[in-house]
Amino acid sequence: MTLEMLNLSVAIPELFLLALACGVLVVDVYLRDARRNVSYVLSQLGLLLILVLILVNPAADTQLAFNGLFVSDPLSTVLKAVVVILVMLVFVYSRRYLQQRDIFKGEFYVLGLFALLGMMVMISANHFLSIYLGLELLSLCLYAMVAFDRDNPNAAEAAMKYFVLGAIASGMLLYGMSMVYGMTGSLVIDEVASAIEQLPENNIVLVFGLVFMVIGLAFKLGAVPFHMWVPDVYHGSPTTVTSFIASAPKVAAFAMIIRLLAEGMGSLHADWQGMLVILAVLSMVLGNVIAIAQTNLKRMLAYSTISHVGFIMLGLLAGPEEGYAAAMFYTIVYALMSLGGFGVIILLTRKGVEADELNDFKGLNQRSPWFAFIMLILIFSMAGVPPTVGFWAKLAVLKAVVNIDMLWLALVAVFFSIIGVYYYLRIIKLMYFDEAEDNSAIECRADMQIALSANGLSVLMLGLFPAALMSICVAAFA
Amino acid sequence: MFADWPLLSLVVWLPIIGGIAVLMSGDRGDSEGSRRLALIVALATFVLSLGLYTNFDSSTAAMQFVERHAWIDAFDIYYHLGVDGLSMPLIILTTFTTILVILAGWQVIQKRASQYLAAFLIMEGLMNGVFAALDSMFFYVFWEAMLIPMFIIIGVWGGPRRVYATIKFFIYTFFGSVFMLVAMIYMYYQSGSFAILDMHNLPLSMLEQSLIFFAFLAAFAVKVPMWPVHTWLPDAHVEAPTGGSVILAAIMLKIGGYGFLRFSLPITPDASLAYDWLMIALSLIAVVYIGFVALVQTDMKKLVAYSSIAHMGFVTLGLFIIFRIWGNADGIDSNGASLAVEGAMVQMVSHGFISGALFLMIGVLYDRMHSRNIADYGGVVNSMPVFAAFAVFFAMANAGLPGTSGFVGEFMVILAAFKANFWIAFLAATTLILGAAYTLWMVKRVFYGEIKNDKVKALQDINPRERLIMWVLAVAVLALGLYPAPLVDVMHVSVDNLLQHVAQSKLP
Numbered sequence: 003m004t005l006e007m008l009n010l011s012v013a014i015p016e017l018f019l020l021a022l023a024c025g026v027l028v029v030d031v032y033l034r035d036a037r038r039n040v041s042y043v044l045s046q047l048g049l050l051l052i053l054v055l056i057l058v059n060p061a062a063d064t065q066l067a068f069n070g071l072f073v074s075d076p077l078s079t080v081l082k083a084v085v086v087i088l089v090m091l092v093f094v095y096s097r098r099y100l101q102q103r104d105i106f107k108g109e110f111y112v113l114g115l116f117a118l119l120g121m122m123v124m125i126s127a128n129h130f131l132s133i134y135l136g137l138e139l140l141s142l143c144l145y146a147m148v149a150f151d152r153d154n155p156n157a158a159e160a161a162m163k164y165f166v167l168g169a170i171a172s173g174m175l176l177y178g179m180s181m182v183y184g185m186t187g188s189l190v191i192d193e194v195a196s197a198i199e200q201l202p203e204n205n206i207v208l209v210f211g212l213v214f215m216v217i218g219l220a221f222k223l224g225a226v227p228f229h230m231w232v233p234d235v236y237h238g239s240p241t242t243v244t245s246f247i248a249s250a251p252k253v254a255a256f257a258m259i260i261r262l263l264a265e266g267m268g269s270l271h272a273d274w275q276g277m278l279v280i281l282a283v284l285s286m287v288l289g290n291v292i293a294i295a296q297t298n299l300k301r302m303l304a305y306s307t308i309s310h311v312g313f314i315m316l317g318l319l320a321g322p323e324e325g326y327a328a329a330m331f332y333t334i335v336y337a338l339m340s341l342g343g344f345g346v347i348i349l350l351t352r353k354g355v356e357a358d359e360l361n362d363f364k365g366l367n368q369r370s371p372w373f374a375f376i377m378l379i380l381i382f383s384m385a386g387v388p389p390t391v392g393f394w395a396k397l398a399v400l401k402a403v404v405n406i407d408m409l410w411l412a413l414v415a416v417f418f419s420i421i422g423v424y425y426y427l428r429i430i431k432l433m434y435f436d437e438a439e440d441n442s443a444i445e446c447r448a449d450m451q452i453a454l455s456a457n458g459l460s461v462l463m464l465g466l467f468p469a470a471l472m473s474i475c476v477a478a479f480a
Numbered sequence: 481m482f483a484d485w486p487l488l489s490l491v492v493w494l495p496i497i498g499g500i501a502v503l504m505s506g507d508r509g510d511s512e513g514s515r516r517l518a519l520i521v522a523l524a525t526f527v528l529s530l531g532l533y534t535n536f537d538s539s540t541a542a543m544q545f546v547e548r549h550a551w552i553d554a555f556d557i558y559y560h561l562g563v564d565g566l567s568m569p570l571i572i573l574t575t576f577t578t579i580l581v582i583l584a585g586w587q588v589i590q591k592r593a594s595q596y597l598a599a600f601l602i603m604e605g606l607m608n609g610v611f612a613a614l615d616s617m618f619f620y621v622f623w624e625a626m627l628i629p630m631f632i633i634i635g636v637w638g639g640p641r642r643v644y645a646t647i648k649f650f651i652y653t654f655f656g657s658v659f660m661l662v663a664m665i666y667m668y669y670q671s672g673s674f675a676i677l678d679m680h681n682l683p684l685s686m687l688e689q690s691l692i693f694f695a696f697l698a699a700f701a702v703k704v705p706m707w708p709v710h711t712w713l714p715d716a717h718v719e720a721p722t723g724g725s726v727i728l729a730a731i732m733l734k735i736g737g738y739g740f741l742r743f744s745l746p747i748t749p750d751a752s753l754a755y756d757w758l759m760i761a762l763s764l765i766a767v768v769y770i771g772f773v774a775l776v777q778t779d780m781k782k783l784v785a786y787s788s789i790a791h792m793g794f795v796t797l798g799l800f801i802i803f804r805i806w807g808n809a810d811g812i813d814s815n816g817a818s819l820a821v822e823g824a825m826v827q828m829v830s831h832g833f834i835s836g837a838l839f840l841m842i843g844v845l846y847d848r849m850h851s852r853n854i855a856d857y858g859g860v861v862n863s864m865p866v867f868a869a870f871a872v873f874f875a876m877a878n879a880g881l882p883g884t885s886g887f888v889g890e891f892m893v894i895l896a897a898f899k900a901n902f903w904i905a906f907l908a909a910t911t912l913i914l915g916a917a918y919t920l921w922m923v924k925r926v927f928y929g930e931i932k933n934d935k936v937k938a939l940q941d942i943n944p945r946e947r948l949i950m951w952v953l954a955v956a957v958l959a960l961g962l963y964p965a966p967l968v969d970v971m972h973v974s975v976d977n978l979l980q981h982v983a984q985s986k987l988p
Binding site for chain 2: 412
C-alpha cells in the first residue's frame with residue numbers, strides 16, 4: 003500500500019478537523035479557567051478554515067480515498083459545508099450558556115469537533131465500516147455531551163437513555179449490515195449495489211438485513227415507532243446540546259440513509275419504500291398530535307422534529323432524484339429552523355432560568371420585538387407557511403410524492419400539517435398576545451445576537467429566494 | 481401616467497417595504513411619525529394602483545401589465561404578475577380600503593402602533609399579490625402569507641376572546657388552502673406548468689375535475705365564507721379591531737370569490753356544472769338562513785358579520801347560476817350569464833365599500849362607548865346627528881336601496897336568476913326584505929328612540945377625520961350605485977372571455 007493509494011488530498015478537511023480536535027484537546031489542558039475562551043476561539047477559527055477548505059475545493063465528480071473507504075462527491079461537499087456551519091452556530095450559541103452554568107470547559111468543544119468529524123466521515127462514507135465508524139464516533143461524543151452538565155440528574159438520565167437505545171440501534175444496524183455482507187460478499191457500497199442486482203429477486207436474507215438496517219436508521223433519525231428517546235433526550239440535555247443534536251446530526255443521518263439505502267440498496271427501492279411509508283405516516287401522525295399536549299418547548303420541538311422526520315422520509319421514499327433532492331432540501335432547512343428555535347430558547351436562558359417552558363415565552367414581543375419576530379419567522383417556517391423556506395421544503399416533498407402517484411400520502415401529510423399548525427400557533431400566541439410575566443431584560447453578547455438574527459433571517463431569505471439552494475440540492479443528485 | 485412602470489410589482493412591494501420601514505420606525509413617543517409614514521405609503525400605493533385603471537385596455541381579455549421572470553427554476557415557478565378586468569378593480573379596492581383603515585386607527589390604536597400599521601401595509605401588499613399573481617405557486621405564497629399579519633392583528637389588538645378567534649381563523653383558512661395546494665401540484669404534473677392560464681386549458685377527466693373542484697371549494701368556501709364553514713367569520717369579526725374587521729370584510733372575503741372566478745370555474749367547468757346545484761343551494765342558505773341569523777343578533781359587529789355572509793351568498797350565487805341560465809336558453813345566452821357574473825363582481829366591490837363603512841361606523845361607536853351591544857345604545861341621533869345621517873345612508877345601502885351600490889349587484893344577480901329559475905330568484909330576492917329588516921332594525925334600535933343611557937347623551941359627534949372617511953365611502957357607494965358603468969366596462973370583456981372558457985367542456 004502506497005501513500006498515493008490513500009489519496010489523502012480528497013480528505014483534507016477531515017484531516018484538518020482531526021488535527022484541530024487534537025490540538026484543542028492539548029491546548030485546553032494548559033489553559034487556566036479564566037482563559038477558556040482560547041479553546042472556543044481556536045475551535046471557531048479552525049472550523050472557519052475547514053469551511054473554506056471545503057468550499058474552495060468542491061468535488062466536481064466522485065473521487066475515492068483510503069482504498070475506497072471514503073468518497074468525495076458533490077453531495078458530500080454540500081452536506082459537509084452545511085454541518086460545519088451548523089456546528090459553528092451551535093458553538094456561538096452555547097458560549098454564554100455554558101459560562102453561566104460553570105460548564106464552560108474545553109471538552110465541550112473537543113467533543114463537538116470529534117462529533118463533527120464523525121458526521122463528516124458518515125457523509126463521505128463509501129463503505130459499511132466507515133459509515134459505522136463515523137456513526138459511533140458521533141454517537142459516543144453525543145452521549146458524553148448530553149451528560150456534560152454532570153450534576154444535573156435529568157441530563158444524566160437522558161444520557162443513559164440515549165446511550166442504551168443508541169447502542170441497540172447501532173447493534174441493529176450492524177446486524178443488518180452483516181446479513182447484507184453475507185449475501186453480497188462485500189462491504190463497499192457500490193460493490194454491494196452491483197452484487198444485489200445480480201441476486202435473484204425476493205432474497206429473504208437480504209430483505210431481512212434491509213429491515214434491520216432501516217430500523218437502525220429510523221432509530222438514529224428518530225422516526226416513529228423508534229422515537230422514544232427523542233423527547234427525553236431533547237428535554238433532559240442542556241439546551242446547547244439539544245440544539246447540537248437537533249441540527250447537524252440529522253444532516254449526517256440523511257447522508258447515511260442516502261449512502262446505505264439509495265446508493266447501496268437502490269435496486270431494493272420498492273422494498274424499503276414500503277417501510278418508509280409506514281415510518282413516515284406514523285411519524286407525522288404521532289409527532290404532530292402529541293406535540294399539542296406539551297407544555298415544555300423543548301419537548302414540543304422534539305415532537306415537531308419527529309413530524310419533520312416524517313416529511314424527510316416522504317422525500318426519501320419518493321426517490322430517486324427529485325425525491326432525494328427534496329429530502330435533502332428539507333433536511334437542511336429543518337436543521338436551520340430547529341437550530342434557530344433552540345437558539346431563541348438559549349437566548350432567553352439566564353443563570354438558574356432554563357426558559358424552556360412555553361410560559362417563559364409569554365410577552366416576548368414586549369421584551370424584545372426583534373427576537374420575537376425572529377422566532378415568529380422560525381415558527382411559521384416550521385409550520386410550513388410561506389413566505390418562509392419551510393413552505394418550499396414541504397412543497398418540494400409534496401411535489402415529489404405526487405410525482406410518484408402517491409396522492410393519498412400527500413393528502414395525509416398536509417392533513418397532519420394542519421394539526422401541526424395548532425401547536426405552532428400557540429407559541430406565537432404566547433409571544434405576541436400575552437403579557438409578559440417576567441420582564442427582565444434579555445442580555446446577550448453581540449456575536450450571539452448577530453448569529454441568531456442571521457439564522458432567523460436566512461429562513462426568511464431562503465423563503466423569498468429558494469432557487470439557489472434548491473438548485474444545489476438538485477445538482478447533488480444529478 | 482406611469483404607463484412604463486412595473487406597476488404591479490410596485491403595488492405589491494411598495495406597501496410591504498413601506499410596512500417594514502414603518503416597523504423599523506418604532507414605537508417611541510407618540511408614533512406620530514409612523515402614522516404619517518404609513519399614510520403616505522398607503523396613499524402612494526393607491527395613486528399607483530389608479531395607474532392600473534387609467535392605463536387599462538378594456539377591449540381585451542388578455543392579461544395586462546404582465547411581468548414574468550424566472551424565480552425558482554428547479555420548480556418551474558415564475559415571478560408572474562398580470563391583471564385583467566376581474567382582478568384590477570379588486571386591487572384598487574384593496575389600496576383604497578387600506579387608506580381608510582390606516583385613518584380609522586389613527587387615534588384609537590396606541591398600543592404598538594407601528595406594528596399595527598406595518599401589519600396592515602404588509603397585508604395590503606400581499607392581498608394585491610393574490611389578485612395579481614398568475615403563477616399558481618406565487619398566488620399560493622401570497623394567499624397563505626396573508627394569514628400571518630391578519631393572525632397578529634386579531635390576536636394582538638383584538639377583543640377579549642381574540643386568541644380563540646384568531647386561532648380559529650388561521651386554522652380554518654389553513655385547512656382549506658392545503659388541499660388546494662395538493663390540487664395545484666397535481667395539475668402541475670398534468671400540464672407541466674404552474675401558470676394559472678395554462679391550467680385553464682388543461683383537459684381533465686370528470687373524476688379529476690371533481691376532486692380538484694372540491695379541493696378548491698375547501699379553500700374558497702372557507703374564505704368567502706359559505707355556510708357551513710362560515711363560523712370563523714363572526715368570531716373573527718367580533719374580536720378583530722375595527723381595521724381588521726374592515727379588511728376582513730372588504731377584501732379577504734373577496735379573495736374567495738375571486739378564487740372561484742380565477743380557478744374553480746375555468747379549470748373545472750364540467751365539475752362546476754355537475755355540482756352547481758350544491759353551490760346554488762349553499763348560496764341560498766347563506767342568503768336566507770344567515771339573513772335570519774343576522775336578524776337575531778344582539779352584537780352589532782356580529783350582525784354585520786352575518787350580513788356579510790348573506791351578501792357574499794349573492795356573489796357565489798351569481799357565479800354558479802350561469803349553468804342554469806345556459807341550460808334554459810338554447811345554446812349560450814351570454815347576456816344572462818354575463819349579467820350574473822358581472823353582478824357578482826359588482827356585488828363584491830360594493831360590499832367592500834358598504835361593509836367597510838358599517839364596520840368603521842361600529843368602530844366609531846365602540847371607540848366612544850366600548851360596547852358593541854345594541855341594547856346599550858338608543859337615541860344616538862340626539863348626540864351624534866351627522867354620524868346618524870351617515871349611518872342611515874349606509875344602512876340603506878346595505879339593505880340594497882336603489883341608487884346605492886348595494887342595489888346594483890343584487891339586482892343584476894336577481895335578474896339573472898330569473899332567467900335560471902323562478903324559485904331561485906324568489907329566494908334570493910328575500911334578501912331585499914331580510915337585509916332591510918336586520919339592518920334598519922339595528923339602526924332603529926341604536927340611533928332612534930329614547931336615550932336610555934347617560935353615556936349616550938355625552939357622546940361627541942364624529943370628528944373631521946372620521947367625517948372624511950365617511951364622506952369618501954358615501955361618495956363611492958353613491959357613485960357606484962348611480963353610475964356603475966366605469967366598473968362594469970373594464971370587466972366586461974374579461975367576463976365574456978371567462979364565460980367562453982367555462983362553456984367549453986374540458987373533458988378529454
